[in-house]
Amino acid sequence: MMDNVITRLHELTVILYAVSVLLYFIDFLHHNRRANRTAFWLLSFVWVLQSLFLYFYMVKVGRFPVLTIFEGLYFYVWILVTLSLIINRLLRVDFIVFFTNVIGFMFMVVHTFAPDQIDSTVKAQQLVSELLFIHITAAILSYGAFSLSFVFSLLYLFQYNLLKGKKWGKRLWRITDLSKLEQMSYVLNVIGAPMLIIGVILGSQWAYIKLPNVSWVDPKIIGSVFVLAIYCVYLYLRIRKGIAGKSLALFNIAAFLILLINFFLIGSFSSFHIWL
The missing domain is CATH 1.20.1440 (de novo design (two linked rop proteins))
Structure with a gap:
């Protein structure tokens, strides 16, 4: 039923x-x-x-x-x-x-x-722990923030091209101004990056406790650390270097595409990571 x-x-x-x-x-x-x-x-x-x-x-x-x-x-x-x-x-x-x-x-x-x-569900039940729950939940929440940040960057580029091409119309006025789009993209990455850091740290701690023989050069571990590094570079460019505008929006879009590659492609080569 x-x-x-x-x-x-x-x-x-x-x-x-x-x-x-x-x-x-x-x-x-x-x-x-x-x-x-x-x-x-x-x-x-x-x-x-x-x-x-x-x-x-x-x-x-x-x-x-x-x-x-x-x-x-x-x-x-x-x-x-x-x-x-x-x-x-x-x-x-x-x-x-x-x-x-x-x-x-x-x-x-x-x-x-x-x-x-079925098989992965059985494995998950065997490996369940509070650390694992928090690790996965933090990672998913960070992916949600990065996804919305990616959308804001896409809208930024769309609006930028409309303005540059002087294509005035209803669609232009319905999208908010460039500074607001850029700020929201930045804020969401500020939210997402710490969540991903928490997810990576807790995931590493869980693997160390539950899987003592795990290889630390596993593709998923390397990929996750690389994704985290990319978003840290984004924040560094925005905060310390003062880079903004179209170039930063393109960087953010590329960062999200790398995140998707890590999610779908690199994760499939992992020897133990059956979740995300």
Whole structure:
């Protein structure tokens, strides 16, 4: 019975999520405010369904669901939807919800068509600990902050090109000014970097305690440290060197693409890292 409820909830969530993103796309192309409002309320309902899915899944497995790649992807998408709705209400930045949830929907599709997770779930149950929970949760929250920072940088470049090309129109006025876009991108990285530092430190401590024979030159460990170093360089360039504008936005976009490579490609070569 519980499995059936979870399956139906997930199917409905994916369908409504797809419709919401489509309506946001229509608004992006044709400045349709009705489509925008409908998409927002649909996305809000998607958030409710995702929250219910997480609740029922927690009841089913008896723990917070972040211990496998399957669970981590879903929690990551929930974080993206939550943050995009909050930022949309607080800042009223048009298109931030659309671009953020294009990313979210892509990850939802990856989650939906992910291979069977039974084996990794069994391993996760064997390795569960408070350190591991905090490590994974901190990492996912940092990825959510970096994702939104990436979206703000994309909007910065989009707005920059509109202004440089003197393409005045409704789309230009609906995107906030460049300084605000750059500041939000920076603030989100300021939030994300410490979370990732916490995640890396706790993950290393957990591996040292639980996996004494783990190789410290494992691709996932090296990749995570490299991603952290890239974002520390971003903060150094912004704070100490005073670099800003288009060049910093491009650097931030490249940093997020490196994060995705680490998430999907490098992680697959890890000898022990079955989660993120």
